[in-house]
Amino acid sequence: MNMLFAKHQNILDKAVKASHERTFYAQYPEHPKAYGEEAPAAGEAAFKAMLGQPFDRLLQDSDNWQGEEVSPYTLEPLKVSYPIVPADALVIAAKEAGKKWAKLPVTERAAILAETLEAITKHFFEIAYATMHTTGQSYMMSFQASGPHANDRALEAIAMGYQELQRYPGQLTWEKPMGKSSIKLDKHFKAVPKGVGLVIGCSTFPVWNSLPGLYADLVTGNAVIVKPHPKAVLPIAIVVAAIQKVLQENGVDPLLCQLAADTSEHLNTKELCEHPDVTLIDYTGGSAFGDYVEQLRGKTVFTEKAGVNSVIIDSAPDMDAMAQNLAFAVSLYSGQMCTAPQNFFIPANIYDEVAGKIRDAVSALVNNPKMGAGTLGAVQSEVTFKRAQEAGALGAKVLLGGGPVNNEEFGKARTCSPTILETTAEEQNVYARELFGPVILLVRTKDTAESIQLAKEMARKHGAITCAAYTTNAAVQAEIEEEMNSVFTPVSFNFTGFIWVNQHAAFSDFHVTGGNPAGNASFTNPEFILKRFVWIGNRTQVN
């Protein structure tokens, strides 16, 4: 047996089991302390040493080095530059590297990939600082989302591939009885990879959202080209460099996994998408480009696009605990999570009480000096910042205005606390669209039946990744689940305390269902893996 496989087999088998059982499982601890006392400071130092320099860890080269990242915390450019490689050269190198990789048994591929995850853990803190200063996430979220949580999602994809590619025997004898004699065929079953994968990252979760597609492509035998958002390159560049190093150490062509950095002025995305040899595309980002990717012919496409996430409030045993939980859910990373709630449907009979509690809870959180800055982080882009600042002009009544959040460490941070708008069921022109960032809408409805109908309609038309609901009535709970599930939206009921609708746990929660306009794929259901290769059976007569 391959030694690397022997080293990782237990982890792979445990991950397969966890993915089936869907109980709590994490291979990579989410507590920074688990990685050693020195690790955070060392990571920060390593990050600082990269600033102002060409990023020289990749095993790729170019005559053209560019970079345009700006820290949402300091508003200073990072001045890190990356090799710009023409699309065609990337694809040619990927195809070449993929040839040998496709022939390795899946056990060996999975073991090498598990080894890359182990290597990435050594970089968790520099990735955290890189994430913080490109996305605007808080330090703790940057560490968890781009570090252990991303690695767990990657392992989930590897484990699913490791399992699925072993579904059928590689070789067998098929013997058909024919009276006194028989026909004997030697059959070979092969999982043939589709080719070259392209993973298009987003500016807010450059690692977490890219790793599942990246590892799904690799474990199924494909080469992968990682196309980051030009404003959030460094976190995933560190990951790709770590992967390339492990590949090389294990005799695999490191160009199996390449970074396709580009610039806002000269984007390479469409050229890569439309390249005839790019057969797989994973995309996270806005719906307009997502729709373009989905309509490309002859490509297998996995998308996570925009959605309008609803909260349905019917009743709650503890309205204050509910309001505090929701206040945190909408404030976390300033509403820049694809899972963040946006529209709150509240029946008229409890509307004033609930609206007041939510306003007060958000206000208290934002102004809590120990909580505010750390929860909200910074706003990634000027576009989101402007949308948040102009939310008051959307045509709805402003219940709570958004504004700067005091950040003691970074005085110049681009911050904006949530704006809370009030509107009615009829005003769909205001709430029937994604308002990415720190803007939420409280929608006064006739009753919970109307709330459900509207939340369902939003999910069906505009997509939804999450739905939070609060009710003490079992029949209402069953109805909400039934109706929201019918538009392929999962529901989280009665969350209070240290659990939020925004969070999806690896090995248990599917992230996006793939069934509504918010995206056509899901981390990590079996389809996410199976669509990347083709089962083929060859037959040879042996008698």
Next chain:
Amino acid sequence: MNMLFAKHQNILDKAVKASHERTFYAQYPEHPKAYGEEAPAAGEAAFKAMLGQPFDRLLQDSDNWQGEEVSPYTLEPLKVSYPIVPADALVIAAKEAGKKWAKLPVTERAAILAETLEAITKHFFEIAYATMHTTGQSYMMSFQASGPHANDRALEAIAMGYQELQRYPGQLTWEKPMGKSSIKLDKHFKAVPKGVGLVIGCSTFPVWNSLPGLYADLVTGNAVIVKPHPKAVLPIAIVVAAIQKVLQENGVDPLLCQLAADTSEHLNTKELCEHPDVTLIDYTGGSAFGDYVEQLRGKTVFTEKAGVNSVIIDSAPDMDAMAQNLAFAVSLYSGQMCTAPQNFFIPANIYDEVAGKIRDAVSALVNNPKMGAGTLGAVQSEVTFKRAQEAGALGAKVLLGGGPVNNEEFGKARTCSPTILETTAEEQNVYARELFGPVILLVRTKDTAESIQLAKEMARKHGAITCAAYTTNAAVQAEIEEEMNSVFTPVSFNFTGFIWVNQHAAFSDFHVTGGNPAGNASFTNPEFILKRFVWIGNRTQVN
């Protein structure tokens, strides 16, 4: 436990195991004798009694009854009429019936569906005669393809659904440790069906090609509308009626599975395809309509379209046995199988010898009074018949002309023996397209390397479902497998005797890979089932 499930659990479990192991397995014997001595005659009598009558077994009604089937054996109309139901009424009834069905546990659904297969076996011989006199298949092929082989493929789909929908637990407690305390969530995992399925049948294999999609839709909780080709309705109408009866006997709305008969003058296919509530489409037939179905937005589509199947002849220990095997493969049902070989790539150094042997073998088979009529059957349509008759005008040299085949039982049968054309590698205008029916092309190539390159190019550009190859050289065999698999085409090597490249065995051979233009789906890989429903996890906090 549900009694029906107790009855069928063993069959379902055995089918799941067989699908994984991929060794020989058949639940339904392919020998007519297995179904009782009286069964064939009773089936023939039942078929004859249906002629000239409205088909009154369906639990559907209409004011409008139509039918236009004509026997390829007698050229007489069958004069059987079917209820014509407007597309919208079919979809409304399907949606209504689907509601309760979607809520049944998959074990109960699978058991009811296994029961329908058992009920269908009682109709195998009337289905055989109906298939014979609509498609032109021989009696034996009609019996096997529309009877036991179709039922085995149906069971394969049921078993895959039965297994996949039980992949995750329905309910569990997720407990995340948080230092001294923990967060507890009650999680519910549900496989939510996508909605209403449409299965579009073809005129040559009206049962075999429709059952996998029909049963895949049903086992995953969807309703299904079965749209037959207007010239081949009766075989699948008998099946749908048998299914409806079992559904009703088990308290299920029989309109869960409806027949959507139409006429050539007023086709309902596009209206059904474009209906917003039709979310799943299975299609078998020509590429033009298949391409239309594939480009529909917001639908999950499974296609089997046209392809150009190649034979690569490099060397063979017994050229005569090879020629006889290939002669049968091209003559079987007059080349009207989607798996039939069309283009034979033969290197110049053995071309004359091989071409002569193939010509002689086809000629001997066609003119063998005990074999000819039974192997070739009849030609389903006038279009195919005309194409075959005019094959001599395609611009290639005629090595063997096609002509009438003597059929003792049916003097008027629409028959045409294979035309063998000779051409060269350069003449792609002749061979680079599907010539459905009894036309084959022998292509003289420079060497086997060129043969492989051309077969690969045909599969990549025009699609291929099968590839037969003959070689005594292990390195050449490996190269053929590698190259054809790279365009997602399986290879059958060195078939002689009672096994033919046209045949794909249930539970072992994938029918179509889904990876080239011949179709995007595969009987029955996991995707064929998984794409029909969406995994959703709901969470409720319990502490």
